[in-house]
Amino acid sequence: MASKVTTAQTMELAKARQNTRRERWHSFRSVMTQNKAAMAGAIIIGIYLLMMLVAPIVAPYDPYDISLEDKLTPPSMEHWMGTDDKGRDILSRILYGSRLSIGVGFASVLFGAFFGITLGLVAGYYGKWIDTIISRLLDVMLAFPGILLALAIISALGPGLINVTIAVGVFSIPLFARIVRGSTMEVKKLEYIDAIRTLGANDFTIIFKHIFPNVLSPIIVQGSMRLATAILSAAGLSFLGLGAQPPSPEWGAMLSSGRDFLFSAPYMALFPGLMISILVLGFNLFGDGLRDALDPKLKK
Amino acid sequence: MNKEVVLQVKNLKTHFTTSKGTAKAVDGVDFTLHKGETLGIVGESGCGKSITSLSLLRLIPTPPGKIVEGEILLNNKDIVKMKEEELRKVRGNQISMIFQEPMTSLNPIIPVGEQIAETIRLHQRLPRKPAWQKAVDLLEMVGLPSPEKRAKQEPFQLSGGMRQRVMIAMALACTPEVLIADEPTTALDVTIQAQILELMKDLQKQIGMSIIFITHDLGVVSEVCDQVAVMYAGQIVEHRNAKDLFKTPLHPYTQGLLSSLPNIHENQQELQTIEGSVPSPYDYPVGCRFADRCPHAREICRAEAPDLLETNNAETKVRCFMHTEKWEVIEEKEELVCP
Amino acid sequence: MLLFIAKRLVQIIPVIFGVTLVVFLIMQMVPGDPAAILAGEGASQETIEQYREDLGLNRPVAEQYMSYVSNVFQGDLGNSLKNKQPVLDEILLRLPITMELAFYSILITIVLGLAAGIISAVKPYSIRDVSVMVVALLGISLPSFWLGLLLMYLFSVKLQWLPVAGWDGPLNIILPALTLGVGGAAIVARMTRSSMLDVIGQDYIRTARAKGLKEHFVIYKHALRNALIPVITVVGLQFGSLLGGTVLVESVFAINGLGRMIVDAIRTRDLPMVQGGVLVASLVFVFVNLLVDVLYRAVNKRIDLN
Ligand SMILES: Nc1ncnc2c1ncn2[C@@H]1O[C@H](COP(=O)(O)OP(=O)(O)O)[C@@H](O)[C@H]1O
Ligand code: SF4
Ligand SMILES: [Mg+2]
Numbered sequence: 042m043a044s045k046v047t048t049a050q051t052m053e054l055a056k057a058r059q060n061t062r063r064e065r066w067h068s069f070r071s072v073m074t075q076n077k078a079a080m081a082g083a084i085i086i087g088i089y090l091l092m093m094l095v096a097p098i099v100a101p102y103d104p105y106d107i108s109l110e111d112k113l114t115p116p117s118m119e120h121w122m123g124t125d126d127k128g129r130d131i132l133s134r135i136l137y138g139s140r141l142s143i144g145v146g147f148a149s150v151l152f153g154a155f156f157g158i159t160l161g162l163v164a165g166y167y168g169k170w171i172d173t174i175i176s177r178l179l180d181v182m183l184a185f186p187g188i189l190l191a192l193a194i195i196s197a198l199g200p201g202l203i204n205v206t207i208a209v210g211v212f213s214i215p216l217f218a219r220i221v222r223g224s225t226m227e228v229k230k231l232e233y234i235d236a237i238r239t240l241g242a243n244d245f246t247i248i249f250k251h252i253f254p255n256v257l258s259p260i261i262v263q264g265s266m267r268l269a270t271a272i273l274s275a276a277g278l279s280f281l282g283l284g285a286q287p288p289s290p291e292w293g294a295m296l297s298s299g300r301d302f303l304f305s306a307p308y309m310a311l312f313p314g315l316m317i318s319i320l321v322l323g324f325n326l327f328g329d330g331l332r333d334a335l336d337p338k339l340k341k
Numbered sequence: 342m343n344k345e346v347v348l349q350v351k352n353l354k355t356h357f358t359t360s361k362g363t364a365k366a367v368d369g370v371d372f373t374l375h376k377g378e379t380l381g382i383v384g385e386s387g388c389g390k391s392i393t394s395l396s397l398l399r400l401i402p403t404p405p406g407k408i409v410e411g412e413i414l415l416n417n418k419d420i421v422k423m424k425e426e427e428l429r430k431v432r433g434n435q436i437s438m439i440f441q442e443p444m445t446s447l448n449p450i451i452p453v454g455e456q457i458a459e460t461i462r463l464h465q466r467l468p469r470k471p472a473w474q475k476a477v478d479l480l481e482m483v484g485l486p487s488p489e490k491r492a493k494q495e496p497f498q499l500s501g502g503m504r505q506r507v508m509i510a511m512a513l514a515c516t517p518e519v520l521i522a523d524e525p526t527t528a529l530d531v532t533i534q535a536q537i538l539e540l541m542k543d544l545q546k547q548i549g550m551s552i553i554f555i556t557h558d559l560g561v562v563s564e565v566c567d568q569v570a571v572m573y574a575g576q577i578v579e580h581r582n583a584k585d586l587f588k589t590p591l592h593p594y595t596q597g598l599l600s601s602l603p604n605i606h607e608n609q610q611e612l613q614t615i616e617g618s619v620p621s622p623y624d625y626p627v628g629c630r631f632a633d634r635c636p637h638a639r640e641i642c643r644a645e646a647p648d649l650l651e652t653n654n655a656e657t658k659v660r661c662f663m664h665t666e667k668w669e670v671i672e673e674k675e676e677l678v679c680p
Numbered sequence: 681m682l683l684f685i686a687k688r689l690v691q692i693i694p695v696i697f698g699v700t701l702v703v704f705l706i707m708q709m710v711p712g713d714p715a716a717i718l719a720g721e722g723a724s725q726e727t728i729e730q731y732r733e734d735l736g737l738n739r740p741v742a743e744q745y746m747s748y749v750s751n752v753f754q755g756d757l758g759n760s761l762k763n764k765q766p767v768l769d770e771i772l773l774r775l776p777i778t779m780e781l782a783f784y785s786i787l788i789t790i791v792l793g794l795a796a797g798i799i800s801a802v803k804p805y806s807i808r809d810v811s812v813m814v815v816a817l818l819g820i821s822l823p824s825f826w827l828g829l830l831l832m833y834l835f836s837v838k839l840q841w842l843p844v845a846g847w848d849g850p851l852n853i854i855l856p857a858l859t860l861g862v863g864g865a866a867i868v869a870r871m872t873r874s875s876m877l878d879v880i881g882q883d884y885i886r887t888a889r890a891k892g893l894k895e896h897f898v899i900y901k902h903a904l905r906n907a908l909i910p911v912i913t914v915v916g917l918q919f920g921s922l923l924g925g926t927v928l929v930e931s932v933f934a935i936n937g938l939g940r941m942i943v944d945a946i947r948t949r950d951l952p953m954v955q956g957g958v959l960v961a962s963l964v965f966v967f968v969n970l971l972v973d974v975l976y977r978a979v980n981k982r983i984d985l986n
Binding site: 177178180181182184185186187188189190192193194195196197198199200269273276277280281282283293296299300303304307310311313314317318319321322325326329 | 694695698699701702703706707709710711817818820821822823824825826829830832833837919920921922923924925927928931932942943945946947951954955958961962964965966969
């Protein structure tokens with residue numbers, strides 16, 4: 042039946058899909074801007090990204106500058122968030138640390154998304170035994186509870202921020218792969234994909250030009266939600282001393298050193314944790330809004 | 342005409358307040374239901390039939406819906422003003438309902454017998470055992486084969502027709518005075534439809550209840566109803582004896598509906614349909630709500646809203662200027678104006 | 681039902697093999713000579729060679745994996761590099777503590793989550809609903825290790841109601857279980873709410889009301905039981921995150937459970953210990969998932985049809 046479809050018809054079909062994509066984008070934008078929670082999330086994320094950019098300009102002190110006579114001073118006009126056990130300005134450290142904590146989150150999600158999407162597209166598109174193998178692999182990855190797979194990977198690669206990025210990234214592969222696999226299988230069934238194939242498009246073109254754009258919206262929703270979890274996991278691993286190492290102003294690591302001064306200087310643990318929480322809250326708000334905007338089934 | 346009145350609805354208005362504005366889904370409905378009578382409510386989809394029937398038991402989802410005006414008198418007691426407690430004693434007991442979707446109207450994880458028995462326990466204060474036995478008897482009465490076994494099953498184990506029988510058994514469990522059936526056969530196969538209709542007629546004879554039968558299918562109405570109320574855009578536009586209505590429809594909308602009825606004898610290929618669509622309940626026209634689709638519309642139809650009036654025969658009510666004295670006057674005037 | 685359980689058991693066999701394979705490969709991924717690592721720092725060349733011979737590290741990888749799996753199934757998870765004691769002994773000492781913590785945490789997750797979700801769903805968009813959902817959103821956003829420290833600061837340092845750390849009495853359980861449980865509770869609450877709202881909008885709830893049932897009958901007998909079906913799956917998944925989370929929470933509260941054992945083992949590069957710990961935790965999770973599947977199946981007989 043596909044062979045009867047003419048080129049013109051195919052182009053029309055493809056175009057029609059593109060048009061609906063554009064319409065969808067417009068309705069998506071209007072839903073997002075109307076959703077107050079999503080807007081709040083976007084603003085929070087925006088502020089943090091800005092913080093990453095301007096950290097060196099606005100930071101009042103050098104984040105690594107040790108001055109033992111100033112150690113453990115509570116928040117004051119001079120040090121808004123106080124100083125740590127080495128007399129370093131906590132605010133400056135937090136500003137610089139944003140680059141590490143947020144950067145690790147983004148990098149690991151990109152890592153996980155890249156491999157996850159590829160696996161999902163391949164499994165969903167080719168099906169059969171390829172799908173079986175990939176699906177089993179994903180099952181195995183999901184059989185590790187929570188961050189234990191990441192821990193296992195770090196145990197092999199050794200501690201460090203880069204290894205944490207990889208470990209947390211691997212941990213998001215199955216989630217992306219599952220979603221993409223399912224959507225790919227749905228899109229693949231659409232008639233115009235068949236038509237394009239009969240016109241001689243190769244698998245690569247079909248997968249990346251025609252299927253990938255159609256599975257983008259669940260990826261984006263998942264990406265936003267994953268960023269929240271990735272930032273939490275990476276900070277958690279640094280908190281355990283497996284990621285960023287001591288002088289580093291990574292928030293999880295700061296929290297970890299703050300723990301030893303919980304009695305005498307609770308603000309040392311308070312501020313890094315607060316920064317993580319607000320950022321994760323931002324991603325969760327934004328992700329919730331995205332999901333409502335992109336998933337018409339959930340709309341009231 | 343001397344028959345006992347069971348239910349009287351006066352100027353019922355049920356509106357929905359949403360972000361798009363106010364939807365006047367039911368906008369001034371009046372009717373009277375007598376004992377033992379079957380009243381059909383017909384009209385295209387979206388005319389407010391379901392909302393009318395849900396309003397009778399105050400089952401409108403609030404918010405966004407609300408009964409904003411009117412009275413629903415059951416044996417002269419106003420349901421609209423009842424307290425929750427009192428209302429619950431009416432629901433499933435004096436008035437019960439059957440819904441369109443037998444697939445989704447039964448709780449998927451509770452055995453059907455229990456779904457019937459709980460109503461009996463509630464309203465008739467029977468203990469578990471006898472209530473269950475009565476549920477089984479009811480299932481037998483509605484013609485469910487091996488009712489003992491079926492009663493213990495969950496809805497997914499029954500076919501659509503069987504589920505609708507369960508719904509009927511449930512509705513009749515407490516021998517209600519009024520049974521409201523909202524498109525009870527629409528979701529079923531034609532043969533099953535006929536069986537269910539037959540069953541309802543039989544049971545009505547046995548129990549003597551009144552039925553409000555809602556449907557968009559005039560063919561079904563002609564089979565089961567004594568009286569017919571035709572609804573359009575939240576209002577009743579014609580209310581008459583079923584025989585007369587089918588013989589000489591008065592309202593142009595009823596005429597349109599009848600001419601779109603498939604004729605069983607001639608194998609008609611194309612049905613005539615009324616052109617255009619039901620106006621949005623958010624924004625009704627000022628004048629007659631049917632004017633945009635009416636072949637007889639005149640100037641006055643767009644300027645003024647017609648009332649539901651009795652014609653020469655007191656049992657016939659129509660909402661159309663054509664059947665008022667005004668119409669003649671206007672026609673003459675227009676003839677004067679037009680060369 | 682028995683057939684179903686048998687089927688699921690067969691299905692998890694490849695998963696279990698997969699898990700052992702991944703854990704085994706971790707060893708292979710370690711940069712450097714595994715024999716040297718296993719022999720410990722500063723071991724002589726001879727000792728290293730001895731290890732290589734004893735552990736069969738000079739054999740092909742596939743063969744090594746086979747012997748690893750067969751050891752694992754015989755309960756031999758290798759010996760700790762530090763104290764040379766069997767890994768399994770240490771795990772059997774630690775696992776009960778972690779399971780106890782996990783049990784109370786999942787209890788908090790379920791009870792708190794369901795209660796909050798129902799409270800929200802019964803009056804959607806009310807002030808009560810909105811505040812519960814805001815708290816739930818905070819619950820999924822707070823890092824457990826930070827929440828643990830906050831609770832510790834508040835209840836142990838400031839108010840001095842509860843012990844700071846350790847695992848000696850029932851009072852010790854409260855803060856860690858709460859820390860570990862609230863994140864899941866927030867997720868369960870959100871899921872319960874949306875599931876309840878979905879169910880309350882269903883036709884059969886209207887039917888229940890049309891029968892004249894009291895509202896709490898409608899909610900608890902007709903709505904809740906249906907709404908719980910998808911929540912079961914979420915609770916099962918939540919148990920996984922929770923098990924992973926013990927790593928952090930046990931570290932915060934200095935509890936000598938499996939999680940802390942794994943972290944300590946990573947710090948000291950005691951690889952057999954890490955492998956054993958991760959493997960056992962994963963197996964626990966796999967079996968909990970099986971249990972959840974069976975439960976799901978038991979309450980939702982409709983899957984029989986497919
Ligand atoms: N929950 C709701 N919110 C807003 N409008 C509604 C709602 N339910 C029904 N309506 C409006 O009421 C009108 C009548 O609906 P209904 O009574 O179901 O029609 P029908 O005659 O097909 O049974 C619909 O056109 C719709 O606009
Ligand atoms: S009032 Fe006028 S427009 Fe309305 S139905 Fe009668 S003739 Fe038609
Ligand atoms: Mg309807």
